[in-house]
Amino acid sequence: MLFVAIYSTLQYMKESPGEFEQIVMLAILRLGQDAYGASIRAEIETCTGRDPTPGALYTTLDRLERKAMLSSRLADPTAERGGRAKRFFKVTKTGSEALTEAQRSYQRLLEGLNLLGGSHA
Amino acid sequence: MRKASVVEWMLARVMTRANAASVIGDLEEARGKKGEMWFWRSLFSIWLSCGWRPTGGYLVAAAGGGAFLGYFESAFFSSMALHDWTAAQRAWGSSISLLSGLTAIVAGYCLIRFGVRDVVSRLALGYTVVGAVASTFWWRNEVVFAAVSIAAAIAIVSLLTRSGRRGFGVVAAVTALQILIWPILLTLSVTAGKHLPHSATAFVALLSFSYLAGAGFVCASCGWLHSQLIKGQEAPAKDASFA
Numbered sequence: 001m002l003f004v005a006i007y008s009t010l011q012y013m014k015e016s017p018g019e020f021e022q023i024v025m026l027a028i029l030r031l032g033q034d035a036y037g038a039s040i041r042a043e044i045e046t047c048t049g050r051d052p053t054p055g056a057l058y059t060t061l062d063r064l065e066r067k068a069m070l071s072s073r074l075a076d077p078t079a080e081r082g083g084r085a086k087r088f089f090k091v092t093k094t095g096s097e098a099l100t101e102a103q104r105s106y107q108r109l110l111e112g113l114n115l116l117g118g119s120h121a
Numbered sequence: 122m123r124k125a126s127v128v129e130w131m132l133a134r135v136m137t138r139a140n141a142a143s144v145i146g147d148l149e150e151a152r153g154k155k156g157e158m159w160f161w162r163s164l165f166s167i168w169l170s171c172g173w174r175p176t177g178g179y180l181v182a183a184a185g186g187g188a189f190l191g192y193f194e195s196a197f198f199s200s201m202a203l204h205d206w207t208a209a210q211r212a213w214g215s216s217i218s219l220l221s222g223l224t225a226i227v228a229g230y231c232l233i234r235f236g237v238r239d240v241v242s243r244l245a246l247g248y249t250v251v252g253a254v255a256s257t258f259w260w261r262n263e264v265v266f267a268a269v270s271i272a273a274a275i276a277i278v279s280l281l282t283r284s285g286r287r288g289f290g291v292v293a294a295v296t297a298l299q300i301l302i303w304p305i306l307l308t309l310s311v312t313a314g315k316h317l318p319h320s321a322t323a324f325v326a327l328l329s330f331s332y333l334a335g336a337g338f339v340c341a342s343c344g345w346l347h348s349q350l351i352k353g354q355e356a357p358a359k360d361a362s363f364a
Contacts (some may be wrong), residue, residue: 037147055166058144062136062171066235066351074139082126084146085139 016105017069017098023048024060025069025099028089036075036086037061061089069095128164135172175344178234183336185229189249190222193256204260214259217268221252223299227292230340231347240279240288241347247275248292287350295343302338306331 017025027043028035035043037058045051064070071092074085091099132141144167152160197218201211228245235242255268279285310331314324 037144038150041147041151053166054144054148054163055168055170058167059170074143081146081149084142084149086146087140087143 016102017064017095020052020056020060021064021069022099022102024057024064025091025095028070028091029099033088035089040089064095065089067094068092069098132164132168132171135168135175174234175340178230178232178344179337179340181233182226182230182340183333186222186226186336187332189225189229189253190219193218193222193225193253197256197259200260206260210260210262210265213265214256217252217259217265218256220296221249221256223296224248224252224292226299226336226339227295227343230343234340234344235347235351239351240284241291241343241351244275244279244285244288244292248272251275284351291343291346291350294346295339298342299339302335306335 023044024040027040027047030047031039031043037054040061041052041054041057044057061070061072065072069092070089072087072089074087077083077085126145129138129141129145132144136144145164148160148163197214206214224245228242228249231239231242231245237243237246251268251271255265258264276289279289310328314327317323317327
């Protein structure tokens, strides 16, 4: 009993990504191979009309990477960025599963409603 | 080789140099379009967002951890006069109260820096709580036995999973590091204090400086070990696409 209690306490809680985390992961998935800080911010602005503050965006990227929902790699430095490399992001299997589950929850909540059509069932 | 700019250096205080360079590169891309004001506001916002946790973690570890360490030790020594004890109980009580204080410093830093869901935070907090109970009732064998059993159970359970093993490794390594560095710092401070003019204030200032520097070193070591061992290392999904 004691071992079970400690084991469950020590395990990472299966986390559901928050709204902004989902937006960031969806933007990365949409961008495919070209997902780096500036392009992710631009994609979010285009799709949602919201311009996320860079502080919120980079801490979210960092947090998602720590949760193993994202992975990143540094590309070769380019002259147009003053010799600075782009950091490209990719959604991991864990991130993909968490995002799918979160979206399924939204879908279940939307069932029986016709919000997009403008009327409630 | 490219020379890092001042802004890059500033950002590298709160994240890795490689990440700081890529973030500045991202901001530089939009600088022409969005303007200087946007660039500096964004830089400040990133610096604040990324910097408050390590800074806050250090402050909590230094203040809270130090207070816990002082409390455990003083509670142990002050209660010695109130109870009958054996040499073995005294040895256990002293060790447990010291270890609890050291894990409290790790817990204080990790809870702020990495959050309560983090495996290192949980392990350090668990050991601090168990140690607090044991060092409060150090003269009662059954309480100490139960606390040591729970501590052993936590260790065994944490070794069952990879994240648990790594978390336990971080807590154990940082605690061992503290066992090593605090006596060294204390000895150095006392030795240096002998060369100071006879002033209690100067000596207290020297001790405080040593303590704060030691706490900074412990927190930096904990953060570095955590980044090396705990960071998610899962491979990217092959077909993760909603497009």
